Amino acid sequence: MTALPPKSDVKLGLVIDLDTCVGCHACVISCKGWNTENYGAPLSDQDAYGENPSGTFLNRVHSYEVQPEQGAAQTIHFPKSCLHCEDAPCVTVCPTGASYKRAEDGIVLVNEDACIGCGLCAWACPYGARELDQAAGVMKKCTLCVDRIYNENLPEEDREPACVRTCPSGARHFGDLGDADSAVSKLVEERGGMDLMPELGTKPVNKYLPPRPKDQGNEIDILAPLLAPIATETSGFLGWLDRNLEKI
Amino acid sequence: MNHSQPVIDTSPKVSDEIRKTTCYMCACRCGINVHMKEGKVAYIEGNRDHPVNKGVLCAKGSAGIMQVNAPSRLRSPLKRVGERGSGEFEEISWDEALEIASTRLAKVRADDPSKLAFFTGRDQSQSFTSFWAQGFGTPNYAAHGGFCSVNMAAAGIYTMGGAFWEFGQPDWDHTKMFMLFGVAEDHDSNPIKMGLGKLKKRGAKVVGVNPIRTGYNAIADEWVGITPGTDGLFITALIHELMKAGKIDLHYLAQYTNAPVLLDSNPDSESYGLFLRDKDNKPLVIDLKSGKKVAYDKKGIKPDLNGSIRQAGITHTTVFHKMAETYMAPEHDAANVAERCGITEETIRRLAAELAHVAFEQEISLPIEWTDFRGEKHTKMTGRPVSFHAMRGISAHANGFQTCRALHILQIILGSVEVPGGFRFKPPYPKSSEIHPKPHYGYAPNKPLDGPHLGFTHGPEDLALKADGTAARIDKAFTWENPMSSHGLMHMVISNAHAGDPYKIDTLFMYMANMSWNSSMNTGGVMKMLTDKDENGDYVIPNIIYSDAYSSEMVAYADLVLPDATYLERHDCISLLDRPICEADGAADAIRWPVIEPDRDVRGFQSVLCDLGARLGLPNFTNEDGSQKFADYADYIVNHQRKPGIGPLAGFRGDGSDSGRGEVNPEQLNKYIENGGFFVEHIKEDASYYKPWNMAYQEWAVGMGLFDAPSPYLFQLYVEPMRKFQLAAEGHGERQPPEHLRERVREAMSPLPVWNNSTDKDFPIHALTQRPMAMYHSWGTQNAWLRQIHGVNPLYVPTKIWQENDFKEGDWAKVSSPHGEITVPVAHQAALNENTIWTWNAIGKRKGAWALDEKAPEATKGFLLNHLIHELMPPKGDGMRWANSDPITGQAAWFDLKVAIEKVGAPSECEPNIPAQKSPVGKGPKNLTWKVGT
Helix, strand or coil: CCCCCCCCCCCEEEEEECCCCCCCCHHHHHHHHHHHHCCCCCCCEECCCCCCCEECCCEEEEEEEECCCCCCCEEEEEEEECCCCCCCHHHHCCCCCCEEECCCCCCEEECCCCCCCCCHHHHHCCCCCCEECCCCCCEECCCCCHHHHCCCCCCHHHCCCHHHHHCCCCCEEEEECCCCCCHHHHHHHHHCCECCCHHHCCCCCCEEECCCCCCCHHHHHHHCCCCCCCCCCHHHHHHHHHHHHCCC | CCCCCCCCCCCCCCCCEEEEEECCCCCCCCEEEEEEECCEEEEEEECCCCCCCCCCCCHHHHCCHHHHCCCCECCCCEEECCCCCCCCEEECCHHHHHHHHHHHHHHHHHHCHHHEEEEECCCCCHHHHHHHHHHHCCCCEECHHHHCCHHHHHHHHHHHCCCCCCCEEECCCCCCEEEEECCCCCCCHHHHHHHHHHHHHHCCEEEEECCECCHHHHHCCEEECCCCCCHHHHHHHHHHHHHHCCCCCHHHHHHHECCCCEEECCCCCCCCCCECECCCCCEEEEECCCCCEEECCCCCCCECCCCEEEECCEEEEEHHHHHHHHHCCHHHCHHHHHHHHCCCHHHHHHHHHHHHHHHHHCCEEECCCEEECCCCEECCEEECCEEEEECHHHHCCCCHHHHHHHHHHHHHHCCCECCCCCEEECCCCCCCHHHCCCCCCCCCCCCCCCCCCCCCCCCHHHCCECCCCCECCCCCCCECCECCCCCCCHHHHHHHHHHCCCCCCCEEEEECCCCCCCCCCCHHHHHHHHHCECCCCCECCCEEEEEECECCCHHHHCCEEEECCCCCCCCEEECCCCCCCCECCEEEEEEECCCCCCCCCCCCHHHHHHHHHHHCCCHHHECCCCCECCCCHHHHHHHCCCECCECCCCCCECCCCECCCCCCCCCHHHHHHHCCCEEEEECCHHHCCCCCCEHHHHHHHHHHCCCCCCCCCCECCCCHHHHHHHHHHCCCCCCCCCHHHHHHHHHHCCCCCCCCCCCCCCCCEEEEEECCCCCCCCCCCCCCCHHHCCCCCCEEECHHHHHHCCCCCCCEEEEECCCCEEEEEEEECCCECCCEEEEECCCCCCCCHHHCCCCCHHHHCCCCCHHHCCCECCCCCCCCCCECECCCCCCECHHHCEEEEEEECCCCCCECCCCCCCCCCCCCCCCECCCCCC
């Protein structure tokens, strides 16, 4: 079994805005591209042009429908990747120490050299955030682009995860959730950011900002009362027009 | 056990080099950084400096690396050896391919150049391909606009001198309420997503009007699940409610639109409905100050929206008077449209109230001085912060042109076009329809055409008709069937050529247009037309030349295939002469350049045209000594001048410091590459809004070469050219429609938009397609990463229809239309208009295409709705079969499809099950572990 590090003040993670995510999968493919070429073994694809294509992805977007008690059904896009939990069950279950949580920033990583591909961590993760690469036989997961965020070969503005850099609607935010004054912590505070399945006690670092209420036409009525007619037919309208032309 | 962790390298080398070019995974033209390792593409990300995407990139763009290694890439020129459609080819050399093409085309050009139909699909080199076609001399050239979104473009240009997407954008930084109509999820995708992100951050309200609640509509604060095809009805109801409440911008209407222009109002007059004009042909208005009639652009006037004058026995009243008569009518009341639109009366009224509230109670004022075209100085720029965007969803209907016009009228009465917080044009727009070219179709053997093919008609005299009244063009563009078909009708070319109506052709030459599959209505019919033989056993369409980079479905139908390079292997220019990448605050253009060299025997199609043009001796592609003028497309991009000083690229001209106008600069492409693949010239603040009337903008535009003299104009709420076509239909003038079209023209060409629709009780359900954000047409389904996101496309069915048919998960349905039937898998979707079914567009593939396995889900469970749509409407009582197109522009009415649905037992595969085509490139590899660096 593998030990978690002592609690760190730095908790790097993602804040994902479900009110803004349009479900475009930009983050999914940008992640696939960066992590195929970079950290560890490439993310492979099986039967790539065939009947049952399936490959390794570290981040996937799921779409759900929600039917409120009143009003129209809604569509929610839900991107999901490793949440870099404080009490990460995928780490403690690892028999070889391959799965570990970094002491300095809390990122959960897999040391591929030590991974035996047993799959226990994927079984222990309640979020389904780990995928065993079929070609390399090692466990793959979100690295929070640990090879980007400190990378001195990248311009400073690019030292963020590939998924955050590429997100067209700006629904993904990266930062230190251990720092109450960080931009991401403030966003979580303002928007009521939530843990995914907090009852499991995994203490995820990543947070989700909930969708704002939708289809609330009635609230706006207070600001904009229904229009009062100035005329109901053409001649009345033209009379109003003549009276008002002088004023413009 | 104590914690331990390995030491890892957190600063690995990212790449050897970054090459900056332009994406082509869809039509949005984002800037990309291509990271190279050991000469290979290692990673693609967005270019932060680029005006279109500012660093972000969508799924398609990031998956470009799987496009340049795609097994479907064509490898060599191909000559057909089997029957058409079979996919049996032999590889030939470029010399042989070009010899075959030039011999055949030279004969066509010498005999009758109209026997060549040259249509390019979704390429972005239309100013170049049209230039080639013009040199060849055929009148039969167009690109894909006729089956895409010509209604949006033409309605916008006729009404306000520009439209959405390339033409303009919402003022994302200032708008407070944004309404999005019928936008497929892809069009202008990154800019819209970025804009929505900005609005969300500011808490501005987003309203999505769309039968389907996915993508952008999923995050809209309010979703209006409208019944397809009724947008025009909904919009005219909003116009009605706003006018009835007096919530309209009278100052804006009086100053900047033709609302005060005087119209002949005598129904018995020969010029009934035409503008009253002065001797200089300028439309006249009544000046409220003097009470006299004056030219609309006279300095210091206050045009009267309700002026009238009696002249030569004829009463003239204003356009706005006509609008009041039209839109105050009770038929437009919310109560009278609600049911047909599938939107409650209360919702329509409330949305009108919200628009009025934001436009007039939350007015914006920027302290920027500017001078208008009448010479009047203004101390501020007033803004009405409501904005709109729309695309194919409202335009791909037979009533699409008028619906798009109605939307622009709504924008204009709110005073929200070209003002802070509203809708803003992007250079080279705004530009009045009057300064665009008119259609040209004059041809003769071995001569260039007498001018550009496409343009804007302004009356019957501009129609492309031969002396005998028949169509001059194979697609019947610019005829009485569709007088304002500014983008041509690519979707009618094959069926007209097959029918020999208006005439037969010799060669069909196409580029990037998957006409035997997803780019045609009536896909099965088109396949048959392409393979039909005459009584002599010859193909009815004798010769087909096709260029594509990939092994698409259309490749199988070509006699000669010219393999194109992929977008990372060739030059391109995204030109101000074409479909530019400008932003509202600046003019911009861009290039593609070969960041890698092809590893196959392929050539960029545009370079091939340079070669072919020289072989044919086209005057614009040969030097005086007969030698080849442009060595390749790059040579053309740098050295071609459309007018002295104006070339395909506006940046780095002359010594490298000239913008817009300037001498040819041999170093221009290198300058673009140094600058990140693009060029942008920003507009000064005092020219940033009110552009059609703002003299600072007009002068800047002249300096940039966008036009040659300041060209301010009024917005055309009332489109007088439409009235001219109507007058002809009413029996006036020398050129009149044939009898069978008279009533149709009279009805369709209403100069103020009115809504109409047909209903069919046997087929009560609307059927639509949408393009997903992570897949574009047939450019991407072969992409190994993207097909894992969108490899199947069930038919999405709303709750009501799901329950009525007792559907269960995994069920299949037969869907039928008057034209055909398909059998497909269904899935339930609650967030959907209750009378609408839909699926993702162009996921379905023909077996054997795109180097996919024949058992690929795209080929077995993927399907097209196209089989249900005919290019002609079902026969009516008059014995005629009308085109399934907008009667004004000829836009293909894809979204008018009505169907019936019933549950059936699951077949093994979707039906119709088209037999496989043989793949000229084999099949893709089994597994991928793609990593180029070591």
